[in-house]
Amino acid sequence: MKIDIRKIAVTLLAVVFVTTACDDTLDINQDPNNPESSTTAFTLPVAEASIAVMMNLDLGIMTGFLNQYWTQAFQASQYQVYDNYTYNGNQTSTAWLHAYAWALEDLKFVRDQAIEDGTPNYEAVSILLSAYTYQMLVDVWDEVPFDEALQGKDGNLNPSYDDGQEVYDGLINMVDEALALIDLSPTAINPGSEDFLMGGDMNMWIKFANTLKLRIYMRQALARPSVAQAGIQQLETDGAAFIEAGEDVMVPFPGGSNNENPLYRGDVSTLGLSGLNINASNTIINFFNAQGDPRIDFYFDAPTTGTSVGTHVGINQGDGVTQTGGTPISDTSIPSSTNIVAPTSSVYFINGFESLFLQAEAQERGWLSGSAATTYAEAVQEAFTFAGMTASAAAFTGAGGNYEYPTGGSQAERLEMIAIQKWIALCGINNVESWAESRRNNYFNNVTGAGSLLDLSQSSAGTGASLNGSQFPLRALYPVSEISTNPNATPNGNIGDGVWWIQ
Template sequence: MKVHLRVLLAATLASATTGCESFLDINDNPNQQTSVTPDAQLATALVTTAANYNGNLGENNYNSYSSFAVGYWGKSGTVSGFSSEQTYNYTTNYYSGLFNTTYDNLNDYNLIQQNGSANGYPNHAAIARIMKVYNYLLLVDQYGDVPYTNALQGIGNTTPTYDKAEDIYKDLVVQLKGAVADINAAAATGRKVSSEDVVFGGVMSRWKQFANSLRLRILLRESQVPSLKDYVKSEMATLQTQSAADGFITTDVVVQPNYSTNAGQQNPFFTRYGYAPGAINPTSEYSFVMPTNYIIRQYESNKDPRITQLYTVGKRTVDGKAVPQYVGTDLGETSPPRFVATDATVGSRFLVSNANNPAGGTFLRGANAPTVLMLLAEHKFSKAEAETRGLFTGGEAAAKVDYLDGIKASFLQTYRLGNAAPTTLEANPASTPQVPSTNPVVLAYEKYIADNVGNPLVDYDAAISAGAELGKQSVIIYQKYLAENTVASTEAWDDYRRTALPKFTVSSRSASPRPDKLPTRLLYPQTEVSTNQGNIPTGTTQFTKIFWDVVD
């Protein structure tokens, strides 16, 4: 593993509060202990995770890679390149930055955990413990076996051995349980968490809920592995018992360090695909990607109003005339639509929230918009799947409620404006579609449900069961796929490999020999091949499955 001696400049964001000012200029050397206190490090680490997950420039964020892999994005005709995205022919240099930037971030959390435990910051240490799980989960789900037991030792071990992905997964559950126990046991005299917590603002009960929701994500990943069924069943039962006191997330989990329109302080995804600070024209990358025809059809064919918040209306030539409509591309298309006003066919792009369109732009809703770490919709759909499959108690009745709440949470997230509070079902009294509401977003959700009675892609009762064990998994995963579009593409890609759902259109130029014409993982980066090749698992290719990938 490459040893990183770097100045931590991943999150140069400003804040008026002392706790957040400190994360602007910390120089961290992950290869030695630091005298910087955990409260001065936490905000930087959290903002870095957000950027790694959804926004870093180049091949350094998870959601950009996953958005192409899982059929949300295609290449526009405005630019050349993107051959790996069109052919699924990955190399050791493809998105190679993910591996090292994630380990850099893990080093930050490791220091916070160690210093916090030793110096009277128990809650900071617990947060770092949870975020280490979050980051290791990202690594394992894209690479499989990775350094774990002997990792994060700096110059003490520059070539750590690799642990089995399945073993790491089991320990991640142990770590989450331990973090919750640490929070419960934190002494009243321990240093309180305050504004440096740019996720929950120091509300430790919400960190416990996040830990529980991460446990559910992990256990669902493992749930279809035959050898792990008894283990998963037992852990699910334990999780339900613990959740009675601590619960699960009730809002989107987001990072918000007071993003603003100043240089170096914008939401990272907006900076990359929207507008640079002070710019009057969008970035070049805004025109490089476009929605696929597949994802556009899913919204249009189901009368789904969320599409109006996602993409611009393009135009397509029909009978010699340019007709306004949503225009996408097919994966691997050799001549995709371009974004040139003189073209008869103009592709659709991400809709941007701005002064001219304050009500739109889910993906690019503003420079000050928060960055999502976990959607409430994802959790609701995960809980519904666990219930319909008998992994949680409640059965089909509970599953249907959570399924509908998952769709509603997606509507609330899709339509949320600017820097508004994260999505919460509790803030909108209609928790089921039968309850009247004057909230226009809830009304739009209710119309969507009413317009699709009998449609098995929306109507839970009409959905076709994939078998007694899997319940209504197919419709749950389908709606989860729509909810996670671009905002949480990584989770959609993981769910596809776990369930083989939904059956999205695959690139016609795919080089994959698999029946579904898709890869199954990323290759270890060239930096790791060059510095730690002796420990890299042998025989791995981009078609080597992650251990939980058992359904084709």
């Protein structure tokens, strides 16, 4: 939601970089069942910031590579494991920590304290953010602790793992529970400026809840179409309002000490580098160039040295793993230092254009009333507006435009158009969500470029893969620390094993 909360409570963002869950640092003379060292108002923003760090830094780099947005620069090597699909549990241990030990623990504290305080709107927000986080965990790992999660203080240090499909069903129940709790009366106690995402606007939290349900159902469109259809039709029967154009749900980062965007802080300022050791992948650069899409300048900085100054050029996906040294990073395009990896870049949870693309797909499948073509055009328009290119969208979506909705084509072609436009718009904005949708639509195994809008002919990712026979990765592996300490953990398979909703 585009509200200016950068000037209020921003110092709380620093906490996520230097502490663990707030309610873990209680004074030993206090009753552990009634902590006094924190409040819902203090803990909520720390939880929101923890989720942002997990999405933008911990998982954001890996999924930026797997989405073929970014690729390893020739002169560096730290991300080769993503480019050649040899990443393992070591690369995701921090994300797991941020999810369970930080975000979900803090959200549990907020919920428990809200029940004690009699503030149901705080409780509802904590449930919704927990559901959002659990969906991300399932989408990345599949089976995860759910029913027995967060019971460490009660003595359960080895939680069992739940099937991803069962977790998804539980998420719908969580969202419904949160919706039932929301109190819109004028006397209700709402979160305020400490709520980075919504500023305490409970009507926006209702839209967030409905859009999250739509996303959860749509993810099951191929695995359980009857469940997805029934759930989405019930949303319409209930008159559900979804996030709209211009209502981007995000954590803003004002910049400055301890308040920088997580990716910038974790990979630029903390390491003392002059910039990211990441180049643009030719997969997306060639797409933008072939379509004449002006949004390329929003998502990427053009080379500043070499023979292609001012003209966008990338590196073939995976080629950066073959050598170090040589071509400077500045000879090819890099993720935008203004919009994507800047100290003040926001971290987006759900964008208005994502909500519209979800609705367009539901309409195309006949599960939601309305015109899929119209909603699709609105979604593309919003994606261009988000990138500062408002006036350019109509030329692309109008008759004969490169992104015209293929009403005369097959449904498969129309669904592909929706999916690819979502892939473009989410570049560097929400890489984790884009990776989920890329796997659901099986982009990188099936789309060859022949007769397709998306040409992957420049992609060579995975040619050195040792964990899955060079198949496009379909999951992350569990952290070594989790596998080695929890006897109830699901054993690691390989990164070519799909999560439950992949068909």
